[in-house]
Amino acid sequence: MKYRIVFFGTSDFAQHILNNLLSEHQVICVVTQPDKPHGRSKKLVPSPVKEFALNKNIDVLTPLRVSGIEDDLKALKADFFVVAVYGKYLPQEILDLPEYTTLNVHPSLLPKYRGPSPVLAAILNGDKETGNTIMIISTKMDAGSILSQSRIPISPADTTQTLTKNLSEDGSNLLLKTINDFKNLVPNPQEESQATYTKIINKEDGHINWNKKADKIEREIRAFYPWPLAFTFWQEVRLNVLKAEVSDKTLEAGKVMIENGDLYIGTKSFALKILEIQPAGKNPMNSKDFINGYRSINESQLT
Template sequence: MSKPLRIVFAGTPDFSVPPLQALLKAGHEIVGVYTQPDRPAGRGMKLRPSPVKAKALEHNLPVFQPQTLRNADALAQLAALRPDVMVVVAYGLILPQAVLDIPTHGCLNIHASLLPRWRGAAPIQRAIEAGDAETGVTIMQMDAGLDTGPMLLKKRTPILEEDTAQTLHDRLSQLGAEAIVETLDQLDSLVPEPQNDSEATYAAKLRKEEGAIDWQQPAAVIKRKIHAFNPWPTAYTSWQGKPLKLLTATALPEQSAAAPGTVTAVHRDGIDIATGEGTLRVHGLQPAGKRPMAAADFANGHALLGTRLGEA
């Protein structure tokens, strides 16, 4: 489209900020920003605005924070903004059909996977955990289903060996920003592509208990979990009865005769741990009550060699 669009933007976390900035830079008119209500945070549990709200206020954009979009007042408020399109990025509220019908060109969602793979709440983490070679973002025309709408545009990126959920999150956020601007530029000519439901997978929300490491698993599987769960909820084990979070690692093919979970080597690159298949080299970790640190630094102050992680 050649002319600027009237856009209602809906998003909440850090992931949503680059797309908002990109739309502003592209010259579109942001007529309203919808975001989750302020939440208590920090030691004092003071109300804290979402990252999207903070960025919107920097640009003097009108901010709306309804608890729901399912009542008449909320629908009337949105309709009064007369949006050409609504751009939705990790907003946190389900949009009823009445909302989807308000913008002239409907509601477009920036989803952090190559749909129909990884519909749902945690597509970035599940892609790493599953060992996918690549992922990306999909611009989707929203419908009433869960990430089921027709696709308008995709951008791809490889999942690198060193990627964690955080590094991939940051890269996909920027990719989503590029993709939504490109989509809006071509909105009149893009042909929506229906998703193949038979190829769909579901990215379930992460649970803290999933982070527990089973040393009987192959090193490659454990490594993927460590990277997928960094920074939250983190993968964890224990050492001498105390919790130990593992943050970054490499899977090595060398098999040890030691019992899974045993620390078999300590060196400047980290600590090597026997697993059910291969060896896991841990580079970064976080002991209970401490800051994240290099595994080698932790090993310097503790007698790890020959001890077994995960034992009660």
């Protein structure tokens, strides 16, 4: 059966979910966040979901508050509302509008990692697997009853960027299966005692503390890619550390060593071998190219 769906979403993750949803159902409207200023020019830029929807000739709404478009949504007579990384609160009167229910695609194995940064949290904590949850939305954040879940492995090389892509592909398929089998599914309440929460990430979270252990910092480098990026300072130069691996060498925390053409930085445990780095205003470069241009960094202390 082909259902009429209103889709709420904003990010690249949501855009992939929307694209797959169109393969089997009719998306009659998209609700996304308003255009936001970007870069130094502060030019207004649409969300990935808005740009995609307009290219597909789907009507788009960008309210400051969702309660302000209640009449518009009611008039659409949708079977389902589907929410994926939308970023705004939906009041109960909105959740109750569709014929069947309002579904949410959340990229974690709920009740673990409720909140805004579940993919990043899974990498930071060194998890071996994560997954997606399709739930019926409630007014409490990510606390609705679960209809379905799926699991995927986390690679030792995964960044938030690559893992988000994998989760969006997995979540897209899980959502279609859930909608198509909706009438046969029984919602399962979440176990509140098992709930954990993630936080909003800001730019300063990427500032590396070299007094942490090497494996923790290596996970931060992957978790904070592509934003806000893990970074440190050499004198007054910001260095974005894009890729690293734990070595068997030991150095004072924050101390730089160049040895046999390789770049190492000390931590609380073993030194990190830097594989890719980006000085402020420059393109990313491998460690050998960086050493050629910044050899005086040897034996310096990073902050």
